[in-house]
Amino acid sequence: MNNNSVGKTVSKGIAGSVSLVMIIMILSRLLALVSTQVYMSYFGLDSFLNIYSFAISVPNIVFNCFGTALATVVIPIYAGHLAKGENDKAARFANNIITVSVAITAVLVAIGIAISPFLPKLTAFKTGEEYSFAVKALMIMMPVMLFYGLNYIFQGILQSHGKYGFPAFVSVPSSLVVIAYVFLLGDRYGISGLLVATFIGLSLQALILIPPAVASGFRYKFTFSLKDEDMITAGKMALPVLVGVSAYQLNMFYNTTMIANFEGMVTLLTYVQNIVVYMVLAFVYSVTAVVYPKLSESASKNDDEGYKNTLSSVLGSVMMLLIPITFGFITMRRPLLELIANWGKITQGDIDKAAMLMLMYSIGIVGIGSKEILDMAFYAIKDTKIPAINGFVIMGVNIALSLVLINFIGAYGIPLAYSVSSLTGLCVLLLLLKKKKGEYGRGLGTDFVKCLVSGIIMALALTGINYELDAAIASSSIVSRLVKLLVPTAAGVIVYAFCVLLLRVGAAKEFWNTIKGKFTKNNV
Numbered sequence: 162m163n164n165n166s167v168g169k170t171v172s173k174g175i176a177g178s179v180s181l182v183m184i185i186m187i188l189s190r191l192l193a194l195v196s197t198q199v200y201m202s203y204f205g206l207d208s209f210l211n212i213y214s215f216a217i218s219v220p221n222i223v224f225n226c227f228g229t230a231l232a233t234v235v236i237p238i239y240a241g242h243l244a245k246g247e248n249d250k251a252a253r254f255a256n257n258i259i260t261v262s263v264a265i266t267a268v269l270v271a272i273g274i275a276i277s278p279f280l281p282k283l284t285a286f287k288t289g290e291e292y293s294f295a296v297k298a299l300m301i302m303m304p305v306m307l308f309y310g311l312n313y314i315f316q317g318i319l320q321s322h323g324k325y326g327f328p329a330f331v332s333v334p335s336s337l338v339v340i341a342y343v344f345l346l347g348d349r350y351g352i353s354g355l356l357v358a359t360f361i362g363l364s365l366q367a368l369i370l371i372p373p374a375v376a377s378g379f380r381y382k383f384t385f386s387l388k389d390e391d392m393i394t395a396g397k398m399a400l401p402v403l404v405g406v407s408a409y410q411l412n413m414f415y416n417t418t419m420i421a422n423f424e425g426m427v428t429l430l431t432y433v434q435n436i437v438v439y440m441v442l443a444f445v446y447s448v449t450a451v452v453y454p455k456l457s458e459s460a461s462k463n464d465d466e467g468y469k470n471t472l473s474s475v476l477g478s479v480m481m482l483l484i485p486i487t488f489g490f491i492t493m494r495r496p497l498l499e500l501i502a503n504w505g506k507i508t509q510g511d512i513d514k515a516a517m518l519m520l521m522y523s524i525g526i527v528g529i530g531s532k533e534i535l536d537m538a539f540y541a542i543k544d545t546k547i548p549a550i551n552g553f554v555i556m557g558v559n560i561a562l563s564l565v566l567i568n569f570i571g572a573y574g575i576p577l578a579y580s581v582s583s584l585t586g587l588c589v590l591l592l593l594l595k596k597k598k599g600e601y602g603r604g605l606g607t608d609f610v611k612c613l614v615s616g617i618i619m620a621l622a623l624t625g626i627n628y629e630l631d632a633a634i635a636s637s638s639i640v641s642r643l644v645k646l647l648v649p650t651a652a653g654v655i656v657y658a659f660c661v662l663l664l665r666v667g668a669a670k671e672f673w674n675t676i677k678g679k680f681t682k683n684n685v
Contacts, residue, residue: 185329186443189336194435196336198502199343200355201428205506209294209352211427212286215417216298217359218431219280220273222414224306227269228313229406230399231262235317237398237457238391243321248378251321254391256384259314261392264385266310273303284421294353301356308367315370320450322377327370329447334369335362401545408552412559412582416575419563423572429515430576432502437490437522438529441483445530448475449537456541465598472538473602476531477668480605483530484612485657488620490523493650496627500642517573525580528587535590544597551589558582608666615660622656623649 204210235258242251281287281295316328342358350357386392420426452475459468490497494516503512536548559582566574595601626649634641661669 185326186447187440189330189332190435190440190443192336193332193439194432194501196339197432197435198504199340200347201432201502202504202507203343203347204352204355206425206428206511208286208291208424211421211425212281212291212295212298213352213355213359214428214431215284215286215421216295216302216356217363218417218427219299219414220302220306221309222410222417224266224269224309225406225410225413227262227265227403228309230403231258231310231313231317234395234398234402235314235321238395239318240321240454250391252380252382253384253389254395255314255318255379256382257386257389257392258395259311259381260383260385261387262310262314263307266307270304270306273306274300277303283418285424286421297353298356301360305360305363308364311367312370315367315374318374318379319370319377324373324377327373328450331366331370334365335359338362338365398543398545401549402540404549404552406552408549408556412556412579415556415560416563416579419567420572420575425511426514426572429511429518433515433518433522433576436497437519437526441486441526441530442533444482445479445533448479449533452534453537453541456538460542468541469598469601472534473605474668474671475534476602477605477608478672479530479534480527480609481612481661481666481668483527484609484616485619485653487523487526488616489623489650489653490526491520492620492623492627493646493653494519494523496642496646496649499637500639500646503642514572518576521573521576522580524577525583528580528583528585532583532587532590535587535594538594539590542598547590547593547597551586551593554589555582555586558585604667608668611664611666612661615657615664615666618660619653619657623653626652 201210235255238254239251242248242254277299278296280299281292284295286292286295312331316331319328338358339355339362342355346354346358387396417427417430420430452471455471456468459465459471495512498512498515498519502515503509539545539548559578562581563575563578566578568574570577627645630645630648634645658669662673
């Protein structure tokens with residue numbers, strides 16, 4: 162078999178893995194969105210539901226610093242031993258990292274519980290019954306960090322064995338538990354019971370990964386050694402990641418705390434984040450979960466050409482998809498929210514607020530998604546310092562800009578500042594990677610402009626279709642809402658696809674040639 166054949170086979174394997182993970186992750190995020198919609202519609206956006214949203218966000222934000230560092234170091238070290246046939250070393254490292262992680266997380270849980278009475282003082286929930294409930298909610302949710310840690314480690318183990326499906330599936334059980342609780346017990350135990358159901362659901366994210374990990378050959382044996390060579394390597398790799406991600410999570414904590422001072426906005430912010438930010442990240446993570454090992458492999462072999470080609474191809478494809486998503490969310494945000502959110506106790510005022518939040522978040526989609534790709538590109542060449550420094554740049558821009566914008570557009574200044582800071586961080590990483598690795602991604606700038614022009618044309622077409630449909634359909638039935646969302650969306654996809662092909666965008670040409678090749682092969 163020649164090198165071209167091998168390359169095509171590997172590319173098809175990557176594409177197949179990415180496609181599978183992407184489908185599972187997007188469906189998982191959709192189910193998470195449904196679960197949020199279910200409890201929002203059932204309980205309404207009162208202060209206690211906003212306290213619930215605040216309480217489940219805090220431990221997630223706190224632990225993501227440690228968790229992302231874990232995810233970054235587990236795969237290279239564990240998979241590296243497997244690739245060399247050093248299964249005993251891989252098992253010893255996995256056992257050690259689990260024990261150390263649980264010990265560190267237990268300390269984080271204790272600290273989280275200890276500061277729970279102080280955190281609501283930073284929000285509008287600082288007095289009376291709301292304060293008491295906020296403290297109780299935080300104390301209930303803090304121990305979930307133990308399961309977050311195991312979740313990250315088991316995902317790394319499974320991905321190292323080439324099993325991507327189960328890690329992508331982890332959020333499904335937690336969403337199902339929340340949905341089942343609302344319908345079966347929501348009227349009996351209220352939002353307090355929702356906290357417990359959420360805790361159970363989130364703990365399942367780790368527990369369901371144990372059987373597939375065991376099936377892959379993993380067996381836990383107690384090991385605790387901070388002086389182990391692999392643990393020292395992990396510590397050196399993790400520290401800069403931890404610093405950088407801490408900046409990002411401080412960003413998120415700041416945003417959540419600030420918006421908690423605006424009545425009814427925490428739950429709406431969480432809901433919109435599920436639609437825009439986390440859906441985009443689900444797509445991007447499905448790409449990085451498969452491409453990150455490939456970039457690392459090229460870097461370890463000093464194959465700069467392969468590294469640059471892989472990175473350029475991924476950036477081009479991701480950019481081509483994120484730009485229409487941006488314009489799609491901006492122009493279709495109201496029909497989308499009217500369809501999926503306008504139920505139960507959700508009011509038109511809530512829809513208006515959510516639509517504005519969505520607009521502000523949508524502005525930063527390209528920055529939010531592409532930054533993650535570039536972070537992985539730096540991690541692959543074992544440079545964790547630049548993403549860490551960039552994290553603080555993003556945090557500084559976000560905090561400074563939000564403090565200014567809040568004075569002009571209130572709560573909406575928080576997601577807008579986040580979007581602008583994400584775009585700033587993307588620009589910084591693009592420039593620093595060019596400085597470190599030299600020229601890469603030739604034609605990406607031109608393709609970006611072409612995609613931007615195509616997105617603007619698509620947005621104009623969608624705006625015109627929306628106007629005509631609003632004039633022609635006065636009904637608010639489910640069928641009418643579906644028509645108002647699906648017809649423009651389908652037309653927008655066609656318009657954008659036609660434009661990027663007409664303008665000869667590189668990623669679009671490759672995609673089109675792949676489709677033509679498959680049809681040609683099937684017809685032969």
